[in-house]
Amino acid sequence: MTVSRRQALAAVPAAGLLAALGRSAWAQSGFETARIITGFAAGGTADVISRRAxxxxxPGYARTVLVENRTGAGGQIAVQYVKAAASDGATVLQTPMSMLCIYPHIYKKLPYDPVADLSPVSLGAVFxxxxxxxxxxxxxxKTVNDYLAWAKESPKRGSFGVPAAGSIAHFMGVLLGRAGGVELQQVPYRGTLPAIQEMVGxxxxxxxxxxxxxxxxxxxGKCRLLATAGARRSRFAPEVPTxxxxxxxDMVYRDWFAFYLPPRSSPEQVQRLHAALASALAAPDVVAGLAAIGLEAQSSTPAxxxxxQRxxxxxxxxxxxxxxxxxxS
Structure with a gap:
C-alpha cells in the first residue's frame, strides 16, 4: 500500500465527520437554503463578491447558498426585498454603500429606513x-482635463454612465464637470458592467x-482609464494617475460593499452570519479572486x-x- 493510498483511506473518517458537521450546522439553522440578494446585474463586482462569499x-452556514440578482431602482429593489424578508437568517442583503448612505439624502420617500430596516453584519470589500x-x-x-475640454465642444459629449443615479459614481462625475466648467449628464444603468458594455460599443x-x-x-484595449479616485494610486491600476x-x-472617493440581515434579526443570527462571512472573506482564493476584479476583501464587526454607515x-x-x-425631481 502506498503512502498516498494510506493517507486517502485515513482521510475518509475525517471527511465523513466534516460532512456530518456541515449537515448538523444547516439543520440547526432551521433552513437548508440561504440566499444572498444583490441589486445589480450578474457579472459585475456586486455579483462576484456575493458568489465568492x-x-x-x-455547507456551514446553509446546505446551499444561492445568489439572486434583484435589479432595478438603483439597488432599492434588493434592499426592499430583504427588508420584508423573514428574520430567520436565510435571506442576506449584499449592497454598496450608496443605497444606504446617499439615497436617504436624495429621495423624499425612500421605501426603507437604512438604519431601522436592516441589521448590519459585516463589511465585504472596499474599492x-x-x-x-x-x-x-x-x-x-489622455487626462480628465482633456476630456472636460473635449466635452465642452458639444453637449452630446458630456454624458457618462453610472451604476445608479444617486451613487458615488454619479456625484463624482457631476463634480468633475463642475470643476471643469462643463455640465456632465449622468446616464444610470443597472450596474456598471452594462454601462461599460455600451461605452465599448x-x-x-x-x-x-x-x-x-x-x-x-x-x-x-477596448477602453482606457483617465483617472482613479483614491487617496493614492490604485494597486489595480498603478499606471493611472489619481x-x-x-x-x-478634494476629490477622493472610496466605496464599499457590505452584508446585512433583515430587521429584528437576533444577535445570534447576526453573529452566526458574521462568523461565516469573516471566514469566507479571509480565504486566500476569495482574497485573490476579488483582487482580480479590483476589490479588497475586508470584513468588520457588526458594530x-x-x-x-453612520x-x-x-x-x-x-x-x-x-x-x-x-x-x-
Whole structure:
C-alpha cells in the first residue's frame, strides 16, 4: 500500500465527520437554503463578491447558498426585498454603500429606513472608483482635463454612465464637470458592467464606476482609464494617475460593499452570519479572486459596519445639498 493510498483511506473518517458537521450546522439553522440578494446585474463586482462569499458559506452556514440578482431602482429593489424578508437568517442583503448612505439624502420617500430596516453584519470589500472612456473619445484625450475640454465642444459629449443615479459614481462625475466648467449628464444603468458594455460599443463616451469593472476591457484595449479616485494610486491600476494628481484636490472617493440581515434579526443570527462571512472573506482564493476584479476583501464587526454607515450618512448630507440633486425631481 502506498503512502498516498494510506493517507486517502485515513482521510475518509475525517471527511465523513466534516460532512456530518456541515449537515448538523444547516439543520440547526432551521433552513437548508440561504440566499444572498444583490441589486445589480450578474457579472459585475456586486455579483462576484456575493458568489465568492456564497461558495464559502456552504455547507456551514446553509446546505446551499444561492445568489439572486434583484435589479432595478438603483439597488432599492434588493434592499426592499430583504427588508420584508423573514428574520430567520436565510435571506442576506449584499449592497454598496450608496443605497444606504446617499439615497436617504436624495429621495423624499425612500421605501426603507437604512438604519431601522436592516441589521448590519459585516463589511465585504472596499474599492476605488475610476473614470474611463471608450472609442467615442479620441486617443488625444489622455487626462480628465482633456476630456472636460473635449466635452465642452458639444453637449452630446458630456454624458457618462453610472451604476445608479444617486451613487458615488454619479456625484463624482457631476463634480468633475463642475470643476471643469462643463455640465456632465449622468446616464444610470443597472450596474456598471452594462454601462461599460455600451461605452465599448460606441454608444456612450464615458463611464464612472468601480475600478475593477474596467479591468477586462482595459486589458483588451477596448477602453482606457483617465483617472482613479483614491487617496493614492490604485494597486489595480498603478499606471493611472489619481484625480488629486490631476489637480482635483478634494476629490477622493472610496466605496464599499457590505452584508446585512433583515430587521429584528437576533444577535445570534447576526453573529452566526458574521462568523461565516469573516471566514469566507479571509480565504486566500476569495482574497485573490476579488483582487482580480479590483476589490479588497475586508470584513468588520457588526458594530464597526454600523459606525461606518453612520459616518457616511453624515458625510454625504452636505455634499448632496451642495450638488442640489434630488432623485424625485
Amino acid at each position: 456564497a461558495e464559502k458559506m456552504q 476605488d472608483l475610476a473614470f474611463g472612456v471608450g472609442p467615442m473619445v479620441p486617443a488625444s484625450v 460606441g454608444q456612450l463616451p464615458a463611464v464612472c464606476g468601480p475600478v475593477g469593472e474596467f479591468t477586462q476591457f482595459v486589458k483588451a 484625480l488629486v494628481e490631476q489637480g482635483f484636490k 464597526e459596519l454600523a459606525a461606518m 459616518k457616511e450618512l453624515e458625510l454625504w448630507d452636505p455634499l448632496v445639498k451642495t450638488i442640489g440633486f434630488t432623485a424625485d
